[in-house]
Amino acid sequence: MYTYQAQDQLLVDQRAAQFQEQVERRFEGALNEDEFRPLRLQNGLYQEMHAYMLRINIPYGTLSSRQLRKLADISRTFDKGYGHFTTRQNLQLNWLSLKDTPAILAELATVEMHAIQSSGSCIRNVTADHFAGAAADEIDDPRIWAEIVRQWSTLHPEFAFLPRKFKIAVSGGGKDRAATAVHDIGLKLVRNDDGQIGFEVMVGGGLGRTPMLGKVIREFLPSDHLLSYLEAILRVYNQLGRRDNKYKARIKIMVHELGAEVVRDLVEDEWLATRDSGLKLPQSEVSRIRDNFQPPAFEVVDAPDPDHQVQEPGFIDWQRTNVHAHKQPGYNIVTVSLKAFGIAPGDASAEQMYVLANLADAYSFGEIRVSHEQNLILPHVRRDHLPALWQSLQRVGLGTANAGLATDIISCPGMDFCTLASARSIPVSLAITERLDDLKRLHDIGELKIKISGCVNACAHHHVGHIGILGLEKKGEEFYQVTVGGRADEEAAIGQVVGPGFAGHEIPDVIENLIAVYLDVRKNGELFVDTVKRLGTSPFKESLYAHSETR
Amino acid sequence: MTARIITANRLDTGIVVYLNQLFDWSTEISAARVITEDSEVEDVLKIVDRAKIGENVVGVYAIDVDDTDEIDVPVPLRFRERIRVNGPTVSPHHVTPHHA
Ligand code: HEM
Numbered sequence: 207m208y209t210y211q212a213q214d215q216l217l218v219d220q221r222a223a224q225f226q227e228q229v230e231r232r233f234e235g236a237l238n239e240d241e242f243r244p245l246r247l248q249n250g251l252y253q254e255m256h257a258y259m260l261r262i263n264i265p266y267g268t269l270s271s272r273q274l275r276k277l278a279d280i281s282r283t284f285d286k287g288y289g290h291f292t293t294r295q296n297l298q299l300n301w302l303s304l305k306d307t308p309a310i311l312a313e314l315a316t317v318e319m320h321a322i323q324s325s326g327s328c329i330r331n332v333t334a335d336h337f338a339g340a341a342a343d344e345i346d347d348p349r350i351w352a353e354i355v356r357q358w359s360t361l362h363p364e365f366a367f368l369p370r371k372f373k374i375a376v377s378g379g380g381k382d383r384a385a386t387a388v389h390d391i392g393l394k395l396v397r398n399d400d401g402q403i404g405f406e407v408m409v410g411g412g413l414g415r416t417p418m419l420g421k422v423i424r425e426f427l428p429s430d431h432l433l434s435y436l437e438a439i440l441r442v443y444n445q446l447g448r449r450d451n452k453y454k455a456r457i458k459i460m461v462h463e464l465g466a467e468v469v470r471d472l473v474e475d476e477w478l479a480t481r482d483s484g485l486k487l488p489q490s491e492v493s494r495i496r497d498n499f500q501p502p503a504f505e506v507v508d509a510p511d512p513d514h515q516v517q518e519p520g521f522i523d524w525q526r527t528n529v530h531a532h533k534q535p536g537y538n539i540v541t542v543s544l545k546a547f548g549i550a551p552g553d554a555s556a557e558q559m560y561v562l563a564n565l566a567d568a569y570s571f572g573e574i575r576v577s578h579e580q581n582l583i584l585p586h587v588r589r590d591h592l593p594a595l596w597q598s599l600q601r602v603g604l605g606t607a608n609a610g611l612a613t614d615i616i617s618c619p620g621m622d623f624c625t626l627a628s629a630r631s632i633p634v635s636l637a638i639t640e641r642l643d644d645l646k647r648l649h650d651i652g653e654l655k656i657k658i659s660g661c662v663n664a665c666a667h668h669h670v671g672h673i674g675i676l677g678l679e680k681k682g683e684e685f686y687q688v689t690v691g692g693r694a695d696e697e698a699a700i701g702q703v704v705g706p707g708f709a710g711h712e713i714p715d716v717i718e719n720l721i722a723v724y725l726d727v728r729k730n731g732e733l734f735v736d737t738v739k740r741l742g743t744s745p746f747k748e749s750l751y752a753h754s755e756t757r
Numbered sequence: 758m759t760a761r762i763i764t765a766n767r768l769d770t771g772i773v774v775y776l777n778q779l780f781d782w783s784t785e786i787s788a789a790r791v792i793t794e795d796s797e798v799e800d801v802l803k804i805v806d807r808a809k810i811g812e813n814v815v816g817v818y819a820i821d822v823d824d825t826d827e828i829d830v831p832v833p834l835r836f837r838e839r840i841r842v843n844g845p846t847v848s849p850h851h852v853t854p855h856h857a
């Protein structure tokens with residue numbers, strides 16, 4: 207893991223101290239709310255429906271057991287004893303007081319964490335493949351490059367007041383597990399014909415009220431030019447991005463209005479002028495960062511496969527969905543599902559965080575990852591430790607065998623917490639989970655990604671859900687628009703609306719109906735989303751609206 | 758007009774409060790001062806904005822409530838405001854052991 211240098215530590219310590227003073231001045235009345243709001247947002251503190259909410263960055267989704275324990279401590283001491291992991295690889299605490307927040311920031315600083323740039327029109331927390339450093343299919347560890355981006359973008363003076371928020375995601379180059387196509391900049395590690403490492407650069411992806419997929423503007427960017435090229439993109443956006451209308455201010459609109467070719471030319475021109483400046487990455491600096499991400503001391507494992515030791519059906523199911531290939535023989539990556547029955551997607555209790563921190567120490571070199579799908583990951587688990595790990599996870603409600611299945615739902619906080627919401631999302635996800643509570647059937651349905659947002663801001667990525675659900679409001683009533691065929695991987699696509707919306711209580715039936723159509727027409731081995739691609743939306747529409755001409 | 762009450766969130770804790778009869782903030786909606794004249798809403802909001810009590814809260818606004826005689830407690834018309842009164846409609850706490 208990356209270890210803070212003296213200057214990193216100084217920065218977060220000073221920030222916590224400054225915020226302490228700002229909060230005091232706010233209470234004394236020396237700052238009014240208009241003056242104070244930007245200061246608190248710069249530290250990730252929002253006023254939500256019932257309390258203050260703090261958004262804590264987990265850069266590229268990597269956590270140490272020590273950090274996870276600290277998050278558990280904080281949620282127990284200052285919140286209600288749980289936290290909400292989000293699609294942005296952040297942790298949100300929903301029940302905080304303003305007066306406690308400076309102390310929380312100081313606590314976070316002791317474990318090299320903070321909430322800087324988790325809000326506002328700046329470069330946000332850089333996200334990455336949650337299997338980074340472990341995935342069998344990666345070209346390089348994306349965290350090395352995400353860390354370089356993080357250092358460059360933290361308090362970058364030129365980009366503190368962009369037209370709008372800016373999100374960068376990095377994938378390891380194999381399967382795209384970082385949803386790069388729906389980020390302002392998506393970086394994919396690639397290797398050229400000479401074997402050099404570089405990036406394919408996508409710009410202009412985003413969700414919200416105008417979903418768009420990023421466009422590739424460079425097939426191969428040599429890795430030592432990463433920062434000079436990013437700086438060129440940001441500079442073009444900072445000048446040309448629209449500041450007149452907040453709904454048109456994201457870079458996706460600029461790319462859409464100017465066209466990807468024009469944007470590419472502008473970026474390349476800017477880059478030509480600056481590419482060999484101080485931003486070119488010296489090899490020594492890359493090596494220094496790389497040293498922080500050295501693989502752990504893997505052992506040579508010659509124990510028998512766990513399948514031969516454990517016959518429990520629960521374990522076999524869990525292994526099928528929650529255990530993934532690792533680059534190191536004898537090891538696996540484990541997805542710890544935060545989608546247990548009856549629990550809001552992404553929520554983890556303090557107790558679960560403590561247990562997981564201990565399990566990470568025992569089985570995964572003290573490392574934990576946070577996925578954008580709102581699960582936690584133990585990245586380096588010896589194959590022969592899987593049964594013992596599974597049993598421990600089971601005991602604290604973390605052993606649900608549903609990674610990638612229909613109950614592994616991404617859900618935003620929705621109207622239960624969020625001031626911007628049009629409708630609730632958590633209860634809808636719970637109702638679906640309750641309806642589909644038959645593990646055998648879930649496994650038969652196979653991979654099916656359902657994503658639910660409580661308003662057009664699309665925080666839960668509903669546009670790229672295989673089934674997407676968008677909460678809206680009409681005459682004071684919640685209703686839900688359903689899309690199918692979206693996906694966030696290397697074949698990224700925006701889902702298509704199936705028709706008029708539904709009441710919340712109808713959604714489990716709608717899901718059942720869509721699944722029934724799929725099971726009926728699927729070809730061998732075809733995923734739900736492949737069936738939609740092959741047949742379009744019509745069979746689904748027909749089935750959904752067959753009995754309701756009045757709709 | 759529909760009846761209105763004034764709501765906000767406390768500056769220090771962020772929790773939901775309502776303006777009461779004594780021109781102070783209460784966490785209980787049952788204590789809320791119910792206003793039935795449009796002009797009075799404006800006046801009250803102005804007073805809160807200038808007065809000392811305005812300093813303890815953020816995001817002051819008026820909401821529509823049902824305040825017919827049969828009901829003792831004002832009930833907000835908008836669903837969102839009812840969630841602010843009662844808290845999340847889902848249990849925010851973790852329930853373990855879990856359903857396996
Ligand atoms: C509860 C407080 C939250 C607020 C006030 C909030 C606000 C917003 C807004 C205004 C947008 C639209 C931005 C735009 O289109 O320009 C947005 C997008 C987004 N937010 Fe949130 N959000 C919240 C919670 C979350 C949570 C819990 C997550 C993760 C689960 C999240 C992840 C995202 C993502 C992924 C997007 C869309 C991607 C994009 O186009 O940037 N947000 N949010």
Ligand code: SF4
Pocket residue numbers: 618619620621624625626627628659660661662663664665666
């Ligand atoms: S999608 Fe809307 S309701 Fe959900 S968290 Fe984002 S802003 Fe709030």
